[in-house]
Amino acid sequence: MSPCKSPKESLVQIGAPAAPAYWKSVDELQSGVKQTGEFPGGLPAGGRGEATRRDFLALMGFSLAAAGLSGCRAPVQHAMPLLIGSEQIIPGVANFYATTCRGCASSCSLLVKQRDGRPIKIEGNAQSAIFGGGTCATGQATVLSLYDDERLRSPLWQGQTAKWEEIDRHVAEALQEAAGGKREIVLLSGTVTSPSTRAIIAEWHARYPRFRHVEYDAVSLSAIRTANESSFGHAVVPHYSFDKARVIVGLEADFLGTWLSPVEFARQYAANRKPEGSPSLHVQFESGMSVTGSNADVRVAVPPSQIGLVAVALLHRIARKAGTGEVPESGSAVDAKKLDAVADELWKHRGESLVVSGVNDVHVQTVVNALNAALGNIGKTVDLAHPSLQRSVNDQSMAELVDKMNRGEVHTLMLHGVNPAYDYHQADQFSAGLKKTALVVSLSDRRDETSSQAHAICPDHHFLEAWGDAEPVESHFSLAQPLIAPLFETRSAQESMLKWLAHDETDYYKYLRAFWQKDLFPRQKEIKSFDDFWDQSLQSGVVDLPAKTAAAVLPKFHGDVKAAADSIMAGSAQAHTGGDSYEVHFYESVPLRDGRHANNPWLLELPDPVTKVTWGNYAAVAPALLKKLGMSDGDVRRLKTESGQLELPVFTQPGQDPHTVSVALGYGRRQVGRAGQNVGVNAFPLTHQEQGGRRYSVAKVALEKTGRSEKLATTQTHFSMEGRPIVLETTLEELNHEPAESHEALPTLWEDRLHGEHAWGMAVDMNSCTGCSACVVACQAENNVPVVGKDQIERIRIMHWIRIDRYYSGPEEDPVSVHQPMMCQHCQNAPCETVCPVVATTTSSEGLNQQVYNRCIGTRYCANNCPYKVRRFNWYNYTDNPKFDFNMESPLGRMVLNPDVVVRSRGVMEKCSLCVQRIQLAKNMALQGGRQIADGEIQTACQQSCPTQAIVFGDLKDPNSRVSQLQRNRRSYQVLEDLGTRPNVGYLKKVRNPLETT
Amino acid sequence: MSSTFLVATFSDPDALVRAVVAVREAGFKVYDVFAPYPLHGLDEAMGVKRSRLPWVTFCVGLCALALALTFQFYTSVLDWPLNVGGKPDNSTLAFIPICFELTVLLSGLATVAALFLRARLYPGKTAALLAEGVTNDTFALALRRRESGFDVHRARVLLEQNGAERVKEKEAEL
Amino acid sequence: MRFQLVLMGLVGLALAGGAGAWQLSRIGVHQGYGPQQPIAFPHKVHAGDNKIPCLYCHFGARTSRHAGIPPASVCMDCHSILEKQTVEIEKLKETLQQERPIAWVKVHNLPDFVYFNHSQHVLSGVKCQSCHGPVEHMERVQQVSPLTMGWCLQCHREHAKLAVGDFQRAALSLTQKQKPVAGLDCASCHY
């Protein structure tokens, strides 16, 4: 089904409040309804009471508003139907539309749930061959950014609200002036993955000879491109295939968390980790503990300055085995035996191994290329012919731009999707350069560090309001379509650029369609009519076209390994630290990434998958270093380098390299919005550029005392399992000696009471879960879970229904970690139920542990008696309470609420319901279709979001359902099984695949 | 209906007991004795039978027990059996505490109510005091003076002989 | 006599308490609520006299949670052809001309902690009148049913999907005649 072709006609807008006359009290009507065209339906404009509630606007059909009390009676509720009906839109029925995520440049394909005219939930598009049905936490949270109060309502000229025509006039004048002069017109953007946007940019190039397009990523992978150019003659980021690799070596590359395309990589990685097949061996060398490192079979902590040495050392061994070229032994601090063993494994699996590095150093990347080439991985796990287009940045060009700006050689600068005044290491110079630029136009959606210095801000649409396309990997296309008419007077960046180009076609939708017709449609043969092609593409969201160029001859490696190795060793020797000087490693954190989503409360409150810290960054230090310096968690230390300093609280991180302090980027935004402003400290100023590439580590850092101490808001304070049967582990060898189906339930005193048609259950594969936390945000979005803020988290009052417990075992310096998604276990003999005085929680006939909020009086007895501590109490009203000034406080932010799930009031207990609203909907759909519910038809929000498909939900009464099969698996167990709670949620044991070093 | 009483007051409770015995031996019927505290041994002297109020306790207690058990059974098993923690609908053991509490509560209240009814104690009742100070330090013996066959003089003498400090005739509604 | 007075007082107190409790139990129950609507739409004429099926206008009830109040355009399906004109029909046309939606007053309001889905009930064969009463005889719609949980349950129990409880399972499964459809789990309605 094709969605509305021209969204503006069919979707509603909300804007300035326009209160109809019959509302009795202005207070009760916070914002009204603005009607556009023939569809005047009300938008979620709720009055005080309703907005917090389920039906706070059952949209398009109804707009409800309390109109005061009539005597003792309930408030009069109004219902406003559409004036003109539409067959497609039935109030209360959700539709899903395919689009493309613009949360980062990975450009994942999405399916977005639209309910009554509002997008309310992001889901992965399972039709995508690259990304599968998963998403990441950031992607899940982007829907909330749509309803961010801090978004600009209209364009600004010199800081004042302006009309689009006015700004267009100013820009046109400036461009005219620039075209006649000698100064440049520059578009500074992040990596552009949209082919149609690239086409627009090409038109700019054609029109203005002095136009330059500079791409700039705050966290850059430019060294990979540079190295590939010199190694193979292709300046590209290759497309990696972790699913084809039997041995994976990661060198400071957090490919499961943030690196390049984490959703895709996590999916590939997990597919290859099933003990039922032959799981891959994953070796990770890194300085701080990343999500990826926490999943590795072998993890070696090395300081950033030694990562290159490890690469050289591996190459040395491989080269010896291959009998090619002389590569010196690097003399890294890593145990030679371990390196031998890793090299052996790599060599054993030539052609099905993969070495990746996240170090933005051409030399390291060259050595990595040499390794992959020597191992015969090129063309197999490393695809240079069909590269990834998710990073196309050259750091050098940004440096040149800043120089040019400061020399006054830039006349007009357009900024799109970048914020260098915050995240460029020489932000001051960039800002100084801005002042010498005649016209700075920012397309940012808000006033931020950079856009506030611009002459004009021309706010771009949120991607859920806009048309678009993307080509994350060559020839794999993804379309984006609007899910809602623009909420504010914004304009898509492409439309602005077309307008300023004075293009014949200024409607980006039409441009996009024409572009696809011209460029993409001819590349396929199956569909004859473009309209069909377009409709099909729009419906499925993804189009995989035959490669533009046939796979050429495998590129041969011709990089200069010798020079690279020498440079690496020289650099490492220079960085050599000792005594009171340490190295600092800067990384993108999973919740906040590079900081662009810093005003998203869901992400701010998302615990870091490894440290479980929320709302802020910190200096992660090894336990040994903590002891050595006599620090304790929360002590603020001054990290002093030659170029600057940061003051950050320290936090113990087992497995951290003892000479290295890790600091997350993306925090410390000064201008982003109420929620995210001044959360944490900005670490970007301490990064630097070296040999043409941005470096995210720095050596020779002193850790000075400040005498201050700060509280860190962690959601988990104890990291040992204390020998309890919580996460069960086994080794591959042990497992292979067990029968295939061995799980037996413990006996129970009472008869089975699940008499319903179904018995819902879940299986969580501990081997697949990487801890990426997408499920946490997905659950938050689906179930209207409130954000509670730093203070409440410090008081251990997080509301997340699903959390990911992370435990360490083994020695502090080299721990083994495990991630365990923990949600209500839906016990058949639930301890919480017995103690509830008012039967607010009971087991349904289908095995769900039901929590009835409106019956709950809040004794918290159930939570006390829950062995899994998964029950969440509403300590305050988290909605409509100025103390919790997050999305649920603002009428706009409340638009994201799921109308099928009630918003809980204060004083009641809540918890995971296994997405009962989805179960009920599926039952209803089955009823409508006169059929049975199929296995896999119901996906819980967490399951849907999981890139690795670690979570499987289904009917335990159906012996052939996936969940039944998994719960019969020999790896199946239940957490704290010995308590006799008989959970319906089961787990699959984690299987370790240790590397034998002899 | 008011009647006339012959009221003898004592300050020594022992004397009163002796007087009760003497008066009864002389064939008089002791209407009542009024004292600031329960005089032990007086029951036998006056010939007061043991109260049957404990039967109220027993019967009501039994009923309350049955009621509590039935009620809990009805609500948990018949009216709406809910699956609470996988436990059987009829979790009789879990019903015991409330059965006990209700038994105690209802039988206790019933006993006191029965006492108030039997002894005609209720708020707003005017206390019929046959002698001053019977709630403080005076002990009084009352004989009801009937129309016929009541020898006031003999009774008065008998009482005075047995230590009554004062003997008075008093009309009162009891 | 004072004693009797006290007794009578006690009895009176008990009666007053009982009456009070009954009153308390009716808080939030709006049986009989029939507010005036911006357009005096007579269901009697439409659903009764002219026998227009409920689902013709309230088409959402088939597929959605909400039965929905029909868009004014649905009214015009007929009224653009029919010749009869009244003041109320004039009002309708006016709103269409002015592109001003009609602010109907909702009659049947459920608390928001209850999830009620019209389509589920309609598809299960529940008659609209079972809950809404004889709308086809009403000039102005009013709430006939109490819409309390106890009231919902009465019907759900009659059409229970499952015999609940150890006791009933044995007894009811033999006598159950109706098509078993209705859920009795808390999470059928509360989530």
Added chain:
Amino acid sequence: MSTSTTVRVNGKTAPATGSGVMPQVLPPTFWVDGNPTFRQITDDIAQPMEGRPGKGWWICFGIAFLALLNLGGMVTYLIAKGIGVWGLNNSVGWAFDITNFVFWVGIGHAGTLISAILLLFRQQWRTSINRSAEAMTIFAVMCAGLFPAIHMGRPWDAFFIFPYFPNQRGPLWVNFRSPLVWDVFAISTYLTISLVFWYLGMVPDLATLRDRATGKIKKFIFGTLSLGWNGSHRTWARYEIVSLVLAGLATPLVLSVHSIVSMDFATSLLPGWHTTIFPPYFVAGAIYSGFGMVLTLLIITRSTMNLQRYITLRHLDKMAKVTMLTGMIVSYAYLTEFFGAWYGGNLYERYHFINRATGPYAWCFYLMVLCNVITPQLLWTRKARTSVVFLFIVSIMVNIGMWFERFVIIVVSLHRAFLPSGWGMFYPTIVDVGVLVGSFGLFFTCFLLFIRVLPMIAMWEIKGVMGHGAHKMALSADDPEKVTVNV
């Protein structure tokens, strides 16, 4: 308990035994000093209600009333904002609230023990203290009842906890398997029966006061409350039977109440809660703490109200002995818990008890041991038991110790339960402390008002104990030597 060669006298001369050997008759005035007449007794006990309160009372009342006002403020704030203002969290769902609840319920137990159980055992020393101890029970249970109500997330929906009819939810009742519902029944029954017992016991005294009263208002109030009591012996006879019946009901009731309270914990599966010894352990603890509180109260009131004659050192001595005994039962329970954890070998249970003694809340545990295990051992000497100051300090220690016992049981068990990922610390907030202090305010305000408006000693029972021999024998004032006679 008596090993003496004497025969105790039940308020009247001992009946002659047939053997011809007259047993040594002990003076019946044993529990009252100074051999007062009946009239004197009435005057002495009515005096606090008729005179103007002294400075001491005013100071105490002032402090207590301030604390009560503070409670009002705190509870208003609590209900307005939500219980987030307490320090509770996802790990520790109960802390000060339920600690206070159990503490106050426990306090109440001593009153019922004195008035009911000692009545059944015909312990005459109860007569001087039973009225105030019962009053203490009622006020303590009131304080206790406050906490389950305000600890709820939605106290305005507290009525959901009662099974009532008619209700809008049709056949939805309550969960009779939940110990919290048992609690509701137990506490309300306990409060009702205690109130009835207390009031019934007071009716004759109210009549005495009615007959003494001079003012019209007083006469009316006492007149209404005394139900027309006229001292009729036929009524007295029934009255005594009913008292015995009530005492017989109250005795198992009081045992059941704290057993049920302990089941709040014992029926859960949390290590540290899930144990079968809780009912007797809690009952002993309750009596222990209750006697601590009775001592505290009576030591203050006997001196401020000039009632040393009726509440003698011998009374204090008796109470000290009960305190010591129950203290030792409690200590034994502590040991048993540790033994059970060790011997049972349950992983979680063992961890819990190690954590109790060495974890972050170990100081609470050791404070509890100091107050509840070591302190009562000091009461072995008679000197300690009859030193008013020392006893007062001990009684305060007992109160502190028993509060911390509940805190340890509740918070220490919760803060580190099964999943280490759910572990967390509880830190009280100002509101936590404020409500605790406020509950003391409520208690003491009620008690201080009680001693001024109602007879705090049962006059009729004292008179009964004095019996006939009131003016025949006399005992000099507080002479501890006399105590030995009946040990």
